[in-house]
Amino acid sequence: TTIDGPRTGLSNQAAYADLHGFVAGGVSSNMRARGIIEPIVVDSASGCRVRDIEGNELIDVNMGYGPHLFGYADPDVTAQIAAQFGRGHMTGLPHRIDREAAGLVAELVPGVERLRFANSGTEALMSAVRLARAVTGRTLVLTFEGHYHGWSETLLRSRGGDGRRPAPGAAGMIPEAMEHTLQVPWNDAAAVEKVFADHGAELAAVMCEPVLANDGVVVPDAGFLELLRRLTGEHGALLVFDEVITGFRVARGGGQELYGVVPDLTVVSKAMGGGFPVAAFGGSREVMEPLARYEAFHAGVYSGNHAALRAVAATLAKIRAAGALYTELDGIGAHAEARVREAVDGAGRTARIGRVGSMMSVALTDPATGEVDEAGHRLLQTACQRRGVYFHPVPAEPWFLSTAHTRQDIDTVAETISEALAETARG
Ligand code: PMP
Secondary structure: EOOOOOOOOHHHHHOOOOOOOOOHHOOOOOOOHOOOOOOOEEEEEEEEEEEEOOEEEEEEEOHHHOOOOOOOHHHHHHHHHHHHHHHHOOOOOOOOHHHHHHHHHHHOOOOOOEEEEEOOOHHHHHHHHHHHHHHHHOOOOOEEOOOOOOOOOOEEHHHHHHOOOOOOOOOOOOHHOOOOOOEOOOHHHHHHHHHHHHHHHHHHEEEOOOOOOHHHEEOOOOOHHHHHHHHHHHHHHHHEEEEOOOOOOOOOOHHHHHHHHOOOEEEOOOOHHOOOOOOEEOOOOOOOOOHHHOOOOOOOOOOHHHHHHHHHHHHHHHHHOOOHHHHHHHHHHHHHHHHHHHHHHHHOOEEEEEEEEEEEEEEOOOOOOOOOOOHHHHHHHHHHHHHOOOOOOOOOOOOOOOOOOOOHHHHHHHHHHOOOOHHHOOO
Protein backbone atom coordinates (compact mmCIF):
# COMPACT_ATOMS: atom_id res chain seq x y z
CA THR A 1 0.00 0.00 0.00
CA THR A 2 1.23 3.50 -0.88
CA ILE A 3 -0.22 6.84 0.19
CA ASP A 4 -2.40 6.45 -2.91
CA GLY A 5 -4.01 3.29 -1.57
CA PRO A 6 -3.43 -0.33 -2.47
CA ARG A 7 -2.08 -1.11 -5.92
CA THR A 8 -4.81 -3.08 -7.62
CA GLY A 9 -2.97 -4.12 -10.76
CA LEU A 10 -5.92 -2.89 -12.80
CA SER A 11 -5.50 -1.32 -16.23
CA ASN A 12 -6.55 2.30 -16.71
CA GLN A 13 -9.64 1.08 -18.52
CA ALA A 14 -10.62 -1.41 -15.78
CA ALA A 15 -9.92 1.04 -12.95
CA TYR A 16 -11.98 3.75 -14.65
CA ALA A 17 -14.85 1.31 -15.22
CA ASP A 18 -14.66 0.28 -11.55
CA LEU A 19 -14.73 3.95 -10.49
CA HIS A 20 -18.11 4.43 -12.16
CA GLY A 21 -19.66 2.13 -9.57
CA PHE A 22 -18.65 4.52 -6.78
CA VAL A 23 -18.14 7.96 -8.31
CA ALA A 24 -21.05 9.01 -10.53
CA GLY A 25 -19.74 9.14 -14.07
CA GLY A 26 -16.28 8.15 -12.84
CA VAL A 27 -15.29 11.79 -12.17
CA SER A 28 -16.14 14.57 -9.74
CA SER A 29 -16.35 17.19 -12.49
CA ASN A 30 -18.41 16.74 -15.66
CA MET A 31 -15.72 18.70 -17.50
CA ARG A 32 -13.24 15.94 -16.74
CA ALA A 33 -15.19 13.22 -18.55
CA ARG A 34 -15.68 15.05 -21.81
CA GLY A 35 -14.27 13.36 -24.87
CA ILE A 36 -12.40 10.60 -23.03
CA ILE A 37 -11.72 7.67 -25.33
CA GLU A 38 -9.00 5.93 -23.38
CA PRO A 39 -9.01 6.95 -19.71
CA ILE A 40 -5.90 7.77 -17.73
CA VAL A 41 -6.04 6.93 -14.03
CA VAL A 42 -3.25 8.83 -12.34
CA ASP A 43 -0.64 7.46 -9.99
CA SER A 44 1.48 10.60 -9.63
CA ALA A 45 2.60 13.77 -11.35
CA SER A 46 5.70 15.96 -11.23
CA GLY A 47 7.22 18.59 -13.47
CA CYS A 48 5.37 18.30 -16.79
CA ARG A 49 4.81 14.58 -16.49
CA VAL A 50 1.94 12.41 -15.35
CA ARG A 51 2.31 8.74 -14.50
CA ASP A 52 -0.66 6.39 -14.70
CA ILE A 53 -1.44 3.23 -12.74
CA GLU A 54 -0.08 1.04 -15.56
CA GLY A 55 3.32 2.69 -15.20
CA ASN A 56 3.11 4.80 -18.38
CA GLU A 57 4.62 8.27 -18.23
CA LEU A 58 3.13 11.05 -20.34
CA ILE A 59 4.24 14.59 -21.12
CA ASP A 60 1.23 16.64 -20.12
CA VAL A 61 0.40 19.92 -21.86
CA ASN A 62 -3.08 20.32 -20.35
CA MET A 63 -1.53 20.47 -16.87
CA GLY A 64 -4.66 20.23 -14.77
CA TYR A 65 -6.49 22.93 -16.76
CA GLY A 66 -4.01 25.67 -15.98
CA PRO A 67 -2.90 26.16 -12.36
CA HIS A 68 0.72 25.02 -12.66
CA LEU A 69 3.03 27.78 -13.92
CA PHE A 70 6.00 25.94 -12.38
CA GLY A 71 4.89 22.39 -13.13
CA TYR A 72 3.40 19.72 -10.89
CA ALA A 73 4.70 19.30 -7.34
CA ASP A 74 6.89 22.39 -7.49
CA PRO A 75 9.21 21.92 -4.49
CA ASP A 76 9.23 25.60 -3.44
CA VAL A 77 5.46 25.77 -3.18
CA THR A 78 4.79 22.27 -1.85
CA ALA A 79 7.35 22.69 0.95
CA GLN A 80 5.49 25.71 2.29
CA ILE A 81 2.10 24.05 2.02
CA ALA A 82 3.45 20.98 3.82
CA ALA A 83 4.84 23.19 6.58
CA GLN A 84 1.42 24.81 6.97
CA PHE A 85 -0.23 21.41 7.31
CA GLY A 86 2.09 20.77 10.23
CA ARG A 87 0.92 24.01 11.86
CA GLY A 88 -2.82 23.48 11.47
CA HIS A 89 -4.28 24.23 8.09
CA MET A 90 -7.80 25.23 8.99
CA THR A 91 -9.02 26.91 12.15
CA GLY A 92 -11.87 29.07 10.89
CA LEU A 93 -10.15 32.11 12.44
CA PRO A 94 -8.24 34.98 10.89
CA HIS A 95 -4.54 34.26 10.34
CA ARG A 96 -1.44 36.28 9.42
CA ILE A 97 -1.38 34.50 6.07
CA ASP A 98 -4.67 36.22 5.12
CA ARG A 99 -2.89 39.58 5.02
CA GLU A 100 0.14 38.23 3.20
CA ALA A 101 -1.83 36.46 0.46
CA ALA A 102 -4.34 39.29 -0.01
CA GLY A 103 -1.53 41.84 -0.09
CA LEU A 104 0.26 39.94 -2.85
CA VAL A 105 -2.88 39.67 -5.00
CA ALA A 106 -3.56 43.38 -4.53
CA GLU A 107 0.03 44.24 -5.38
CA LEU A 108 0.10 42.19 -8.58
CA VAL A 109 -3.42 42.66 -10.01
CA PRO A 110 -4.09 46.26 -11.10
CA GLY A 111 -7.85 46.21 -10.43
CA VAL A 112 -7.72 44.70 -6.93
CA GLU A 113 -7.33 46.70 -3.73
CA ARG A 114 -9.53 44.60 -1.48
CA LEU A 115 -10.77 41.08 -1.99
CA ARG A 116 -12.39 37.97 -0.59
CA PHE A 117 -11.00 34.45 -0.98
CA ALA A 118 -13.18 31.54 -2.09
CA ASN A 119 -12.62 27.87 -2.88
CA SER A 120 -13.24 27.78 -6.62
CA GLY A 121 -13.73 29.95 -9.66
CA THR A 122 -17.42 29.09 -9.63
CA GLU A 123 -17.90 30.37 -6.09
CA ALA A 124 -15.91 33.53 -6.66
CA LEU A 125 -17.80 34.36 -9.86
CA MET A 126 -21.17 33.68 -8.27
CA SER A 127 -20.17 36.02 -5.44
CA ALA A 128 -18.81 38.66 -7.84
CA VAL A 129 -22.13 38.76 -9.69
CA ARG A 130 -24.04 39.05 -6.44
CA LEU A 131 -21.76 41.86 -5.34
CA ALA A 132 -22.22 43.66 -8.68
CA ARG A 133 -25.96 43.45 -8.14
CA ALA A 134 -25.61 44.75 -4.59
CA VAL A 135 -23.46 47.67 -5.74
CA THR A 136 -25.66 48.70 -8.68
CA GLY A 137 -29.10 47.73 -7.41
CA ARG A 138 -29.69 46.13 -10.83
CA THR A 139 -29.90 42.51 -11.92
CA LEU A 140 -29.08 42.08 -15.64
CA VAL A 141 -25.71 40.58 -16.64
CA LEU A 142 -24.27 40.56 -20.16
CA THR A 143 -22.12 37.53 -21.03
CA PHE A 144 -20.35 36.30 -24.16
CA GLU A 145 -20.82 33.11 -26.09
CA GLY A 146 -18.24 30.42 -25.29
CA HIS A 147 -16.97 32.11 -22.10
CA TYR A 148 -17.20 29.70 -19.18
CA HIS A 149 -17.91 31.18 -15.77
CA GLY A 150 -18.40 28.01 -13.75
CA TRP A 151 -21.48 26.00 -13.06
CA SER A 152 -23.59 28.17 -10.72
CA GLU A 153 -27.33 28.54 -11.32
CA THR A 154 -27.25 31.85 -13.18
CA LEU A 155 -23.96 31.44 -15.02
CA LEU A 156 -24.07 27.91 -16.54
CA ARG A 157 -25.37 28.92 -19.95
CA SER A 158 -25.77 27.18 -23.25
CA ARG A 159 -24.40 28.67 -26.46
CA GLY A 160 -26.54 31.15 -28.37
CA GLY A 161 -25.38 34.71 -28.71
CA ASP A 162 -28.15 36.65 -30.38
CA GLY A 163 -28.43 39.27 -27.66
CA ARG A 164 -31.24 37.47 -25.86
CA ARG A 165 -31.34 35.18 -22.88
CA PRO A 166 -29.35 31.96 -23.37
CA ALA A 167 -30.89 28.63 -22.33
CA PRO A 168 -29.91 27.11 -18.96
CA GLY A 169 -26.89 24.88 -19.48
CA ALA A 170 -27.98 21.64 -17.79
CA ALA A 171 -30.77 19.40 -16.59
CA GLY A 172 -32.20 20.38 -13.20
CA MET A 173 -31.67 24.11 -13.48
CA ILE A 174 -34.70 26.27 -12.81
CA PRO A 175 -36.32 27.52 -16.04
CA GLU A 176 -35.88 31.12 -14.84
CA ALA A 177 -32.13 30.66 -14.26
CA MET A 178 -31.24 32.84 -17.25
CA GLU A 179 -33.92 35.49 -16.70
CA HIS A 180 -31.28 38.09 -15.81
CA THR A 181 -28.64 37.07 -18.34
CA LEU A 182 -28.06 38.25 -21.91
CA GLN A 183 -25.47 36.84 -24.27
CA VAL A 184 -23.76 38.10 -27.43
CA PRO A 185 -20.88 36.76 -29.55
CA TRP A 186 -17.33 37.53 -28.40
CA ASN A 187 -15.73 40.50 -30.15
CA ASP A 188 -19.10 41.63 -31.59
CA ALA A 189 -18.96 45.37 -30.87
CA ALA A 190 -22.23 46.15 -32.66
CA ALA A 191 -24.10 43.54 -30.59
CA VAL A 192 -22.68 44.98 -27.35
CA GLU A 193 -23.70 48.50 -28.38
CA LYS A 194 -27.22 47.29 -29.14
CA VAL A 195 -27.53 45.64 -25.72
CA PHE A 196 -26.47 48.90 -24.07
CA ALA A 197 -28.86 50.90 -26.26
CA ASP A 198 -31.75 48.62 -25.31
CA HIS A 199 -30.88 47.71 -21.70
CA GLY A 200 -28.09 50.07 -20.53
CA ALA A 201 -29.99 51.22 -17.44
CA GLU A 202 -30.77 47.62 -16.35
CA LEU A 203 -27.24 46.22 -16.58
CA ALA A 204 -25.51 45.36 -13.32
CA ALA A 205 -22.47 43.86 -15.00
CA VAL A 206 -20.71 42.87 -18.18
CA MET A 207 -18.65 39.76 -17.60
CA CYS A 208 -15.97 38.21 -19.81
CA GLU A 209 -12.69 36.39 -19.87
CA PRO A 210 -10.32 39.14 -21.09
CA VAL A 211 -8.80 36.52 -23.39
CA LEU A 212 -11.37 33.85 -24.27
CA ALA A 213 -9.73 30.59 -23.20
CA ASN A 214 -12.69 28.22 -23.04
CA ASP A 215 -13.51 28.04 -26.75
CA GLY A 216 -10.00 27.86 -28.08
CA VAL A 217 -7.78 30.84 -27.29
CA VAL A 218 -9.37 33.93 -28.85
CA VAL A 219 -7.82 37.31 -28.08
CA PRO A 220 -10.02 40.40 -27.82
CA ASP A 221 -10.13 42.50 -31.00
CA ALA A 222 -8.24 45.78 -30.78
CA GLY A 223 -10.43 48.22 -28.85
CA PHE A 224 -13.00 45.64 -27.73
CA LEU A 225 -12.13 45.60 -24.01
CA GLU A 226 -11.86 49.39 -24.16
CA LEU A 227 -15.40 49.49 -25.58
CA LEU A 228 -16.67 47.36 -22.68
CA ARG A 229 -14.85 49.63 -20.24
CA ARG A 230 -16.32 52.79 -21.76
CA LEU A 231 -19.91 51.55 -22.07
CA THR A 232 -20.07 50.06 -18.56
CA GLY A 233 -18.68 53.33 -17.19
CA GLU A 234 -21.19 55.45 -19.09
CA HIS A 235 -24.16 53.31 -18.07
CA GLY A 236 -23.27 52.66 -14.43
CA ALA A 237 -22.68 48.91 -14.87
CA LEU A 238 -19.64 47.08 -13.48
CA LEU A 239 -17.06 45.49 -15.74
CA VAL A 240 -16.14 42.05 -14.38
CA PHE A 241 -13.10 40.19 -15.71
CA ASP A 242 -13.11 36.45 -15.17
CA GLU A 243 -9.35 35.96 -14.92
CA VAL A 244 -9.65 32.44 -13.48
CA ILE A 245 -7.42 31.26 -16.33
CA THR A 246 -5.69 34.45 -17.49
CA GLY A 247 -4.76 35.78 -14.04
CA PHE A 248 -1.00 35.38 -13.44
CA ARG A 249 -0.92 33.35 -16.69
CA VAL A 250 -0.92 35.72 -19.67
CA ALA A 251 0.99 38.36 -17.68
CA ARG A 252 1.80 38.87 -14.02
CA GLY A 253 -1.24 41.11 -13.62
CA GLY A 254 -3.37 39.02 -16.01
CA GLY A 255 -5.33 40.15 -19.05
CA GLN A 256 -6.03 43.54 -17.48
CA GLU A 257 -2.31 44.29 -17.33
CA LEU A 258 -1.65 42.87 -20.80
CA TYR A 259 -4.35 45.00 -22.44
CA GLY A 260 -4.29 47.96 -20.09
CA VAL A 261 -8.00 47.80 -19.29
CA VAL A 262 -8.82 47.69 -15.58
CA PRO A 263 -12.18 46.18 -14.61
CA ASP A 264 -14.32 47.03 -11.58
CA LEU A 265 -14.26 43.45 -10.33
CA THR A 266 -11.70 40.74 -10.99
CA VAL A 267 -11.87 37.02 -10.32
CA VAL A 268 -8.58 35.11 -10.16
CA SER A 269 -7.95 31.51 -9.32
CA LYS A 270 -5.92 28.87 -11.08
CA ALA A 271 -2.32 30.04 -11.44
CA MET A 272 -2.55 31.88 -8.13
CA GLY A 273 -2.71 28.72 -6.03
CA GLY A 274 -0.42 26.29 -7.82
CA GLY A 275 -3.19 23.68 -7.96
CA PHE A 276 -4.86 24.31 -4.61
CA PRO A 277 -8.63 24.88 -4.61
CA VAL A 278 -8.57 28.62 -4.12
CA ALA A 279 -9.94 31.70 -5.85
CA ALA A 280 -10.44 35.36 -5.08
CA PHE A 281 -12.68 38.17 -6.21
CA GLY A 282 -11.85 41.78 -5.63
CA GLY A 283 -11.91 45.36 -6.79
CA SER A 284 -11.50 48.86 -5.44
CA ARG A 285 -12.07 49.51 -1.73
CA GLU A 286 -15.32 51.20 -2.67
CA VAL A 287 -16.70 48.36 -4.82
CA MET A 288 -15.98 45.90 -2.00
CA GLU A 289 -17.86 48.05 0.56
CA PRO A 290 -21.07 45.97 0.64
CA LEU A 291 -18.92 43.04 1.81
CA ALA A 292 -16.79 45.19 4.09
CA ARG A 293 -20.06 46.17 5.82
CA TYR A 294 -21.40 42.56 5.65
CA GLU A 295 -24.45 43.79 3.74
CA ALA A 296 -23.72 41.52 0.79
CA PHE A 297 -23.23 37.89 1.73
CA HIS A 298 -20.31 35.64 0.94
CA ALA A 299 -19.06 32.84 3.20
CA GLY A 300 -17.44 29.41 3.28
CA VAL A 301 -15.99 27.31 6.07
CA TYR A 302 -12.98 26.58 3.86
CA SER A 303 -12.78 29.98 2.14
CA GLY A 304 -9.22 31.23 2.51
CA ASN A 305 -8.13 28.33 4.73
CA HIS A 306 -4.52 28.58 5.85
CA ALA A 307 -3.17 25.87 3.54
CA ALA A 308 -4.80 27.37 0.45
CA LEU A 309 -3.51 30.82 1.33
CA ARG A 310 -0.05 29.45 2.02
CA ALA A 311 -0.18 28.06 -1.52
CA VAL A 312 -1.21 31.50 -2.79
CA ALA A 313 1.48 33.34 -0.86
CA ALA A 314 4.21 30.87 -1.88
CA THR A 315 3.16 30.92 -5.55
CA LEU A 316 2.76 34.68 -5.81
CA ALA A 317 6.01 35.34 -3.97
CA LYS A 318 7.73 33.06 -6.44
CA ILE A 319 6.06 34.84 -9.37
CA ARG A 320 7.06 38.22 -7.99
CA ALA A 321 10.67 37.15 -7.47
CA ALA A 322 11.06 35.59 -10.93
CA GLY A 323 12.15 38.56 -13.03
CA ALA A 324 11.84 37.19 -16.55
CA LEU A 325 9.17 34.58 -15.84
CA TYR A 326 6.66 35.76 -18.45
CA THR A 327 9.35 36.17 -21.10
CA GLU A 328 10.42 32.62 -20.36
CA LEU A 329 6.82 31.31 -20.49
CA ASP A 330 6.20 33.18 -23.75
CA GLY A 331 9.37 31.66 -25.20
CA ILE A 332 8.14 28.15 -24.39
CA GLY A 333 4.74 29.01 -25.90
CA ALA A 334 6.29 30.46 -29.06
CA HIS A 335 8.46 27.38 -29.48
CA ALA A 336 5.41 25.13 -29.05
CA GLU A 337 3.38 27.15 -31.54
CA ALA A 338 6.11 27.04 -34.17
CA ARG A 339 6.83 23.34 -33.74
CA VAL A 340 3.17 22.30 -33.74
CA ARG A 341 2.47 24.47 -36.78
CA GLU A 342 5.39 22.74 -38.54
CA ALA A 343 4.03 19.30 -37.63
CA VAL A 344 0.54 20.13 -38.89
CA ASP A 345 1.82 21.71 -42.14
CA GLY A 346 4.25 18.85 -42.65
CA ALA A 347 1.36 16.39 -42.48
CA GLY A 348 -0.59 18.39 -45.04
CA ARG A 349 -3.29 19.15 -42.46
CA THR A 350 -4.87 22.41 -41.30
CA ALA A 351 -5.33 23.66 -37.75
CA ARG A 352 -6.49 26.69 -35.84
CA ILE A 353 -3.86 27.69 -33.30
CA GLY A 354 -4.46 30.47 -30.80
CA ARG A 355 -1.86 31.57 -28.27
CA VAL A 356 -1.13 34.18 -25.66
CA GLY A 357 2.14 33.47 -23.86
CA SER A 358 2.13 29.97 -22.38
CA MET A 359 -1.57 29.40 -23.10
CA MET A 360 -2.29 27.94 -26.50
CA SER A 361 -5.10 26.12 -28.28
CA VAL A 362 -4.62 23.68 -31.11
CA ALA A 363 -7.61 22.42 -33.08
CA LEU A 364 -7.43 20.48 -36.33
CA THR A 365 -9.75 21.98 -38.91
CA ASP A 366 -11.58 20.74 -41.98
CA PRO A 367 -9.68 22.32 -44.88
CA ALA A 368 -12.88 22.74 -46.89
CA THR A 369 -14.96 24.56 -44.26
CA GLY A 370 -12.30 25.86 -41.87
CA GLU A 371 -14.46 24.46 -39.04
CA VAL A 372 -12.91 22.56 -36.13
CA ASP A 373 -12.60 18.86 -36.94
CA GLU A 374 -13.67 17.43 -33.55
CA ALA A 375 -13.51 13.81 -34.69
CA GLY A 376 -10.09 14.24 -36.30
CA HIS A 377 -8.84 15.97 -33.18
CA ARG A 378 -9.99 13.07 -31.00
CA LEU A 379 -8.24 10.53 -33.25
CA LEU A 380 -5.07 12.62 -33.00
CA GLN A 381 -5.47 12.93 -29.23
CA THR A 382 -5.80 9.18 -28.76
CA ALA A 383 -2.82 8.44 -31.01
CA CYS A 384 -0.69 10.97 -29.09
CA GLN A 385 -1.80 9.66 -25.71
CA ARG A 386 -0.75 6.14 -26.73
CA ARG A 387 2.67 7.58 -27.60
CA GLY A 388 3.06 9.39 -24.27
CA VAL A 389 1.74 12.90 -24.88
CA TYR A 390 -1.41 14.15 -23.20
CA PHE A 391 -3.55 17.06 -24.29
CA HIS A 392 -7.28 17.35 -23.73
CA PRO A 393 -9.56 15.41 -26.10
CA VAL A 394 -11.76 18.50 -26.50
CA PRO A 395 -9.99 20.92 -28.86
CA ALA A 396 -11.53 23.96 -27.14
CA GLU A 397 -9.41 23.18 -24.05
CA PRO A 398 -6.06 25.01 -24.16
CA TRP A 399 -2.58 23.78 -23.54
CA PHE A 400 -1.04 25.30 -20.42
CA LEU A 401 2.74 25.24 -20.65
CA SER A 402 4.99 25.79 -17.66
CA THR A 403 8.60 26.42 -16.73
CA ALA A 404 8.84 22.63 -16.27
CA HIS A 405 8.40 22.11 -20.05
CA THR A 406 11.82 22.13 -21.70
CA ARG A 407 12.41 22.85 -25.41
CA GLN A 408 13.18 19.15 -25.69
CA ASP A 409 9.83 18.18 -24.14
CA ILE A 410 8.08 20.45 -26.65
CA ASP A 411 10.08 18.91 -29.52
CA THR A 412 8.97 15.47 -28.32
CA VAL A 413 5.35 16.68 -28.30
CA ALA A 414 5.66 18.03 -31.85
CA GLU A 415 7.36 14.88 -33.15
CA THR A 416 4.64 12.80 -31.50
CA ILE A 417 1.98 14.89 -33.25
CA SER A 418 3.77 14.35 -36.59
CA GLU A 419 3.85 10.59 -36.09
CA ALA A 420 0.26 10.52 -34.89
CA LEU A 421 -0.96 12.56 -37.86
CA ALA A 422 0.84 10.20 -40.21
CA GLU A 423 -0.82 7.25 -38.46
CA THR A 424 -4.31 8.74 -38.43
CA ALA A 425 -3.97 9.70 -42.13
CA ARG A 426 -3.23 6.03 -42.91
CA GLY A 427 -6.42 5.24 -40.97
N1 PMP B 1 -14.00 30.72 -15.19
C1 PMP B 1 -13.13 30.28 -16.10
C2 PMP B 1 -12.63 31.22 -17.14
C3 PMP B 1 -12.73 28.95 -16.08
O1 PMP B 1 -11.89 28.50 -17.03
C4 PMP B 1 -13.20 28.09 -15.06
C5 PMP B 1 -12.77 26.65 -14.93
N2 PMP B 1 -12.16 26.08 -16.01
C6 PMP B 1 -14.11 28.61 -14.14
C7 PMP B 1 -14.48 29.93 -14.23
C8 PMP B 1 -14.67 27.77 -13.04
O2 PMP B 1 -13.74 27.55 -12.06
P1 PMP B 1 -13.88 26.31 -11.05
O3 PMP B 1 -13.88 25.09 -11.89
O4 PMP B 1 -12.72 26.45 -10.14
O5 PMP B 1 -15.17 26.49 -10.35
